[in-house]
Amino acid sequence: xxxxxxxxDKERLENILYIIMQIASGNVDAxxxxxxxxDDIDAISLGINMLGEEIKAMQEKLKAEINETxxxxxxLENFSYAVSHNLRGPLRAIDGYSxxxxxxxxxILNKTGQKNxxxxxxxxxxxxxxxxxxxxxxxxxKQTLNKVTINLNLLVKKIIKQLKSEIKEAGKKKxxxxxxxxxxxxxxxxxxxxxxxxxxxQLISNALKFSSxxxxxxxxxxxxxxxxxxxxxxxxxxxxxxxxxxxxxxxxFQSLHSSIETGQPGVSVGLALxxxxxxxxxGRLWAEGKVNKGAIFYFSLPDT
Amino acid sequence: xxxxxITIKCGKIRMMEDGLFHFKGSPGYKKHTLEDSVACIxxxxxxxxxxxxxxxxxxxxxxxxxxxxxxxxxxPDVAPYCSGLAFIVKSxxxxxxxxxxxxxNKPHYPIKLFTEEKKAIHWLKQLKNV
Numbered sequence: 001x002x003x004x005x006x007x008x009d010k011e012r013l014e015n016i017l018y019i020i021m022q023i024a025s026g027n028v029d030a031x032x033x034x035x036x037x038x039d040d041i042d043a044i045s046l047g048i049n050m051l052g053e054e055i056k057a058m059q060e061k062l063k064a065e066i067n068e069t070x071x072x073x074x075x076l077e078n079f080s081y082a083v084s085h086n087l088r089g090p091l092r093a094i095d096g097y098s099x100x101x102x103x104x105x106x107x108i109l110n111k112t113g114q115k116n117x118x119x120x121x122x123x124x125x126x127x128x129x130x131x132x133x134x135x136x137x138x139x140x141x142k143q144t145l146n147k148v149t150i151n152l153n154l155l156v157k158k159i160i161k162q163l164k165s166e167i168k169e170a171g172k173k174k175x176x177x178x179x180x181x182x183x184x185x186x187x188x189x190x191x192x193x194x195x196x197x198x199x200x201x202q203l204i205s206n207a208l209k210f211s212s213x214x215x216x217x218x219x220x221x222x223x224x225x226x227x228x229x230x231x232x233x234x235x236x237x238x239x240x241x242x243x244x245x246x247x248x249x250x251x252x253f254q255s256l257h258s259s260i261e262t263g264q265p266g267v268s269v270g271l272a273l274x275x276x277x278x279x280x281x282x283g284r285l286w287a288e289g290k291v292n293k294g295a296i297f298y299f300s301l302p303d304t
Numbered sequence: 305x306x307x308x309x310i311t312i313k314c315g316k317i318r319m320m321e322d323g324l325f326h327f328k329g330s331p332g333y334k335k336h337t338l339e340d341s342v343a344c345i346x347x348x349x350x351x352x353x354x355x356x357x358x359x360x361x362x363x364x365x366x367x368x369x370x371x372x373x374x375x376x377x378x379x380p381d382v383a384p385y386c387s388g389l390a391f392i393v394k395s396x397x398x399x400x401x402x403x404x405x406x407x408x409n410k411p412h413y414p415i416k417l418f419t420e421e422k423k424a425i426h427w428l429k430q431l432k433n434v
Contacts, residue, residue, distance in 0.1 A: 034367060034368070034397075038367060038395055038396065038397045039396060040396045042367075042396065042397060043395075043396030043397050043399065043400045046367070046368055046397050046400045046401070047400045047404065049368070050368075050371075050400070050401075050404050050408075053370075053371040054371065054408060057371055
């Protein structure tokens with residue numbers, strides 16, 4: 001009868017090495033042969049076989065957990081979409097009636113009443129902004145990507161045009177005519193145009209928002225190619241941020257800066273939205289910043 | 305008379321004079337499966353009358369165990385009753401099996417490897433009398 005123990009040790013060890021390589025390359029069902037002799041080499045084979053079993057079990061467990069997480073995420077997104085969508089109706093009613101109060105009854109309210117009405121209107125606007133953000137965030141997570149080749153030089157120029165009032169506003173605080181925006185030539189990319197437009201809008205508005213208090217707000221936009229990816233960036237000379245709070249940067253409804261510093265709402269979904277869009281394109285969004293020294297936001301997209 | 309020795313497919317379990325249990329694998333029965341584990345524990349509980357026990361396990365003849373079997377021995381059906389396990393490992397394969405069980409399954413009861421039965425019994429007795 002054939003017994004692997006009759007083979008030379010070198011050959012048996014080579015067989016073990018082959019099994020290790022098989023397991024390492026993903027074939028977790030590969031098993032080493034154990035001979036009748038049950039010697040030390042067989043003990044090594046048995047150990048490898050047991051490790052293979054453990055790896056297989058762990059992989060299966062991990063797969064099940066990933067599926068569970070995926071389902072939970074989907075459920076949560078559906079839930080937040082439904083909630084946000086249903087909140088819009090009553091919110092519109094509050095907003096509508098508040099404005100009626102403002103236009104028809106403002107004069108007959110005393111000072112406290114006028115102040116309270118103003119608070120209601122401002123908070124309604126804020127809530128509307130948050131709901132819109134949440135709807136966009138969940139919507140972009142589900143939407144199918146419609147990839148086309150995008151001329152980013154044109155797209156960014158178009159966005160700058162749209163943000164004209166914000167650009168003027170950014171300079172106004174320090175008696176400047178407007179923020180200075182420098183755009184370097186950028187390579188085209190294949191991506192979902194509407195989504196990428198949203199990313200640029202978020203990043204440029206963000207840069208404008210946080211550099212608006214500077215004497216000369218300056219924003220630089222450009223790109224370079226690296227290892228099969230195109231790295232785009234938006235650099236500003238604004239208030240920057242402390243890298244120790246980096247993990248808060250791309251969270252939904254998280255903002256590193258309060259409304260006191262910026263005059264803007266302290267909660268946001270903009271960067272979370274941009275982060276999600278870039279992830280869905282197989283890219284990465286990240287940032288570097290220093291307090292009062294500005295920030296650079298980068299995103300990479302596959303150069304296809 | 306109460307039974308103090310039961311033989312099943314994978315081996316024989318007997319109660320020794322000092323109340324310790326002794327398991328010895330059947331010669332030629334090489335692969336210990338989940339079915340064998342369940343049968344063994346059933347016998348242990350029968351012999352102990354559903355109480356805690358200390359066991360010496362001689363797996364010298366065993367050449368492999370399934371993951372399910374190992375998981376069962378460290379799971380909730382065993383841990384509340386097994387108060388100490390001494391492995392007798394006289395072959396390279398049994399040493400691997402016992403070491404894997406200790407390192408990967410990490411059972412919640414005292415467990416130790418021995419090459420000599422006398423020392424294993426001494427350790428179990430010490431555990432029992434603490």
